[in-house]
Amino acid sequence: xxxxxxxxxxxxxxxxxxxxxxxxxxxxxxxxxxxxxxxxxxxxxxxxxxxxxxxxxxxxxxxxxxxxxxxxxxxxxxxxxxxxxxxxxxxxxxxxxxxxxxxxxxxxxxxxxxxxxxxxxxxxxxxxxxxxxxxxxxxxxxxxxxxxxxxxxxxxxxxxxxxxxxxxxxxxxxxxxxxxxxxxxxxxxxxxxxxxxxxxxxxxxxxxxxxxxxxxxxxxxxxxxxxxxxxxxxxxxxxxxxxxxxxxxxxxxxxxxxxxxxxxxxxxxxxxxxxxxxxxxxxxxxxxxxxxxxxxxxxxxxxxxxxxxxxxxxxxxxxxxxxxxxxxxxxxxxxxxxxxxxxxxxxxxxxxxxxxxxxxxxxxxxxxxxxxxxxxxxxxxxxxxxxxxxxxxxxxxxxxxxxxxxxxxxxxxxxx
Amino acid sequence: xxxxxxxxxxxxxxxxxxxxxxxxxxxxxxxxxxxxxxxxxxxxxxxxxxxxxxxxxxxxxxxxxxxxxxxxxxxxxxxxxxxxxxxxxxxxxxxxxxxxxxxxxxxxxxxxxxxxxxxxxxxxxxxxxxxxxxxxxxxxxxxxxxxxxxxxxxxxxxxxxxxxxxxxxxxxxxxxxxxxxxxxxxxxxxxxxxxxxxxxxxxxxxxxxxxxxxxxxxxxxxxxxxxxxxxxxxxxxxxxxxxxxxxxxxxxxxxxxxxxxxxxxxxxxxxxxxxxxxxxxxxxxxxxxxxxxxxxxxxxxxxxxxxxxxxxxxxxxxxxxxxxxxxxxxxxxxxxxxxxxxxxxxxxxxxxxxxxxxxxxxxxxxxxxxxxxxxxxxxxxxxxxxxxxxxxxxxxxxxxxxxxxxxxxxxxxxxx
Numbered sequence: 001x002x003x004x005x006x007x008x009x010x011x012x013x014x015x016x017x018x019x020x021x022x023x024x025x026x027x028x029x030x031x032x033x034x035x036x037x038x039x040x041x042x043x044x045x046x047x048x049x050x051x052x053x054x055x056x057x058x059x060x061x062x063x064x065x066x067x068x069x070x071x072x073x074x075x076x077x078x079x080x081x082x083x084x085x086x087x088x089x090x091x092x093x094x095x096x097x098x099x100x101x102x103x104x105x106x107x108x109x110x111x112x113x114x115x116x117x118x119x120x121x122x123x124x125x126x127x128x129x130x131x132x133x134x135x136x137x138x139x140x141x142x143x144x145x146x147x148x149x150x151x152x153x154x155x156x157x158x159x160x161x162x163x164x165x166x167x168x169x170x171x172x173x174x175x176x177x178x179x180x181x182x183x184x185x186x187x188x189x190x191x192x193x194x195x196x197x198x199x200x201x202x203x204x205x206x207x208x209x210x211x212x213x214x215x216x217x218x219x220x221x222x223x224x225x226x227x228x229x230x231x232x233x234x235x236x237x238x239x240x241x242x243x244x245x246x247x248x249x250x251x252x253x254x255x256x257x258x259x260x261x262x263x264x265x266x267x268x269x270x271x272x273x274x275x276x277x278x279x280x281x282x283x284x285x286x287x288x289x290x291x292x293x294x295x296x297x298x299x300x301x302x303x304x305x306x307x308x309x310x311x312x313x314x315x316x317x318x319x320x321x322x323x324x325x326x327x328x329x330x331x332x333x334x335x336x337x338x339x340x341x342x343x344x345x346x347x348x349x350x351x352x353x354x355x356x357x358x359x360x361x362x363x364x365x366x367x368x369x370x371x372x373x374x375x376x377x378x379x380x381x382x383x384x385x386x387x388x389x390x391x392x393x394x395x396x397x398x399x400x401x402x403x404x405x406x407x408x409x410x411x412x413x414x415x416x
Numbered sequence: 417x418x419x420x421x422x423x424x425x426x427x428x429x430x431x432x433x434x435x436x437x438x439x440x441x442x443x444x445x446x447x448x449x450x451x452x453x454x455x456x457x458x459x460x461x462x463x464x465x466x467x468x469x470x471x472x473x474x475x476x477x478x479x480x481x482x483x484x485x486x487x488x489x490x491x492x493x494x495x496x497x498x499x500x501x502x503x504x505x506x507x508x509x510x511x512x513x514x515x516x517x518x519x520x521x522x523x524x525x526x527x528x529x530x531x532x533x534x535x536x537x538x539x540x541x542x543x544x545x546x547x548x549x550x551x552x553x554x555x556x557x558x559x560x561x562x563x564x565x566x567x568x569x570x571x572x573x574x575x576x577x578x579x580x581x582x583x584x585x586x587x588x589x590x591x592x593x594x595x596x597x598x599x600x601x602x603x604x605x606x607x608x609x610x611x612x613x614x615x616x617x618x619x620x621x622x623x624x625x626x627x628x629x630x631x632x633x634x635x636x637x638x639x640x641x642x643x644x645x646x647x648x649x650x651x652x653x654x655x656x657x658x659x660x661x662x663x664x665x666x667x668x669x670x671x672x673x674x675x676x677x678x679x680x681x682x683x684x685x686x687x688x689x690x691x692x693x694x695x696x697x698x699x700x701x702x703x704x705x706x707x708x709x710x711x712x713x714x715x716x717x718x719x720x721x722x723x724x725x726x727x728x729x730x731x732x733x734x735x736x737x738x739x740x741x742x743x744x745x746x747x748x749x750x751x752x753x754x755x756x757x758x759x760x761x762x763x764x765x766x767x768x769x770x771x772x773x774x775x776x777x778x779x780x781x782x783x784x785x786x787x788x789x790x791x792x793x794x795x796x797x798x799x800x801x802x803x804x805x806x807x808x809x810x811x812x813x814x815x816x817x818x819x820x821x822x823x824x825x826x827x828x829x830x831x832x
Contacts, residue, residue, distance in 0.1 A: 011629055013454075015438075015441070015443025015444070015452075016596070017629065018436060022435070023434045027432070030431060036430065036431075038468075039455075039457035041456075048454075071606060071607045072628040074625075109605050109608040112608070132807075153630070190488060191525075194487065194488045194489070201489065209426070210489070212491075286703070289706075290702040293700075293723075293814075305702060305722070305725075307695075307702070308720050309719060310715065310720055313720040313762075316763070346732065347729055395571075396571050398709075
């Protein structure tokens with residue numbers, strides 16, 4: 001079962017808007033056994049869109065299209081789909097009702113004809129009701145191929161995928177089971193890891209695919225397999241995992257389950273243990289707090305943070321002593337550890353993370369080289385820190401710094 | 417001048433890794449007058465990659481390829497390119513030297529044969545030296561079409577684009593000038609805006625393209641044009657902007673120049689005025705601080721933040737009175753304003769932003785409906801707040817909340 005994702009919009013092709021929809025759709029399809037053959041982004045251009053539809057129809061069973069369903073003149077997807085299917089647009093009363101209700105509830109501006117026009121859909125389409133917005137999803141079939149058109153607004157598209165598209169695909173097609181299992185590995189580079197497991201990799205059965213995914217200081221090793229018997233597929237992959245684990249034991253950190261970022265693994269551990277954490281961030285500027293609080297339920301283990309970006313605020317807000325800063329530099333193990341200890345006391349938590357460093361591109365209030373960062377972990381009865389050199393790329397230093405901090409904290413939590 | 421971007425890697429097609437490279441490359445190409453015709457993501461599969469190369473060659477002048485250049489067995493891009501060009505791989509001494517130097521400087525693990533093998537490149541290729549990593553970029557030509565292969569690691573790819581690919585394209589091709597100007601509009605919905613400017617839009621010359629880009633409570637209106645005379649193109653678009661501005665005056669906020677997110681516009685204003693800001697964030701959880709500090713130079717205007725996620729921390733760290741919380745609920749105008757005032761005093765800044773609300777999915781320490789958020793702005797002599805209902809999608813509430821906060825702050829700064 002193959003699918004292609006087509007995202008439509010000039011904004012994607014000029015790099016003004018990042019296409020996050022494709023990744024979401026790809027993940028959702030993979031989960032139910034549909035392989036994504038290709039992702040294609042094209043301009044708001046009728047000829048090109050028609051060509052993309054034709055190419056996709058030649059290669060796949062399911063085509064998921066997003067974008068171009070808005071009320072304005074540059075939104076041409078619906079008309080182009082009607083043309084591709086030799087169809088005309090007709091008024092759908094249920095969509096019209098939905099538009100009027102949404103307007104009444106949320107919108108203060110006047111309801112215009114262009115908004116009402118969004119209730120027109122191809123006569124052969126099955127409407128997928130969008131309760132979060134005025135552009136309906138549409139499901140079309142042709143020669144046993146399925147075309148689905150969804151709005152480009154991410155949360156509207158996501159709800160339609162989950163509530164309408166996925167159940168309908170499962171109903172129509174007999175999909176196989178696709179399994180991806182990803183091992184999280186810290187402290188081994190890509191080639192060192194590959195050398196270590198070479199004999200195992202050479203003996204992998206052909207139907208199990210292996211991928212190496214380097215990611216800012218950690219490696220992800222992904223095994224993929226597919227089959228109609230879920231139990232057999234799982235057993236088969238598990239045997240290979242059992243064989244590789246002894247080879248990488250000291251570097252293996254766990255599995256990346258769906259959405260299992262390292263902050264989520266920490267969240268689960270802390271929730272399980274009933275423990276709490278706070279952060280004091282300088283060079284990471286709130287990135288660690290933001291990653292904790294992105295997840296629902298964060299308030300049960302994350303108490304808060306002090307972003308002491310300015311040196312003076314490390315003294316005023318966190319209570320780090322001016323002497324410690326003067327004696328050691330603001331980018332130092334001593335300051336990181338003092339920040340961690342003080343924020344842990346301030347928020348009365350079990351654990352605290354602190355970061356201080358230079359993310360660059362220029363040196364800040366210290367003479368340390370750009371990319372230098374000290375990360376400290378405080379618990380109720382100890383504090384320790386580590387120094388990292390994370391290169392000279394600002395965004396990389398911030399993200400890698402956050403990853404390293406999560407890694408140190410997780411190691412500490414797992415000791416209990 | 418047309419280009420296609422081909423990103424290679426199973427991780428993109430299963431939704432494990434988000435393709436951010438295409439957006440970066442698309443923006444860089446657009447800037448020098450190269451139109452991106454299509455972005456295509458394909459699996460690590462030789463047949464499919466070869467097909468994608470052929471399709472691209474039929475439609476465009478420049479093909480930019482990323483991914484699949486690592487040292488492990490799933491990295492097949494280099495071999496596939498050699499096959500496509502009927503070429504063989506030969507050792508490049510300069511790349512070998514670069515690999516050895518990188519290893520000596522940054523890597524503690526043993527240098528292996530697979531790492532040295534990365535110095536093999538197609539004999540017909542021109543090497544684009546990657547000083548940040550071991551996989552070199554490669555420039556190939558065939559029938560006056562250019563193929564460029566770049567590593568998938570974003571910061572390595574970005575450096576190669578900026579330092580090697582863009583200058584070489586400018587040298588080889590006579591590119592036109594492409595202008596995109598985007599108007600930032602707040603407080604007018606997509607259809608209301610379209611109705612307001614309909615007569616103007618209908619009279620736009622055919623060669624100027626118009627796009628509506630809704631984005632969490634704001635609209636972006638983009639005018640695009642292309643031509644070989646930069647002055648004429650600019651003048652032409654400016655005339656249309658001059659004609660539309662009077663129609664949307666009260667809602668027009670400025671232009672989105674390259675990378676001009678609202679936090680960057682604020683950064684420029686604050687830097688110009690020599691003013692500073694701090695934040696106190698509850699439901700936005702550090703998102704506002706993180707967006708400020710992502711940008712180089714943030715330390716000159718951003719002093720820091722208190723993420724008072726737990727209610728108790730609003731009392732302990734920020735000094736909000738328990739009575740105010742008990743009397744008004746922790747999600748209230750009074751608490752938001754107290755948070756703003758206190759954090760402004762704590763960090764001794766000119767401005768402060770505070771947020772308190774329920775991002776959901778469940779109610780927290782208050783009875784306010786999910787999606788309710790109060791945002792306060794404090795200056796040295798006043799404080800005010802506004803209430804927003806931002807729906808029931810957690811990530812949307814956080815991001816839209818941050819946008820609203822930036823919007824309120826910018827309005828206040830612009831009063832001076």
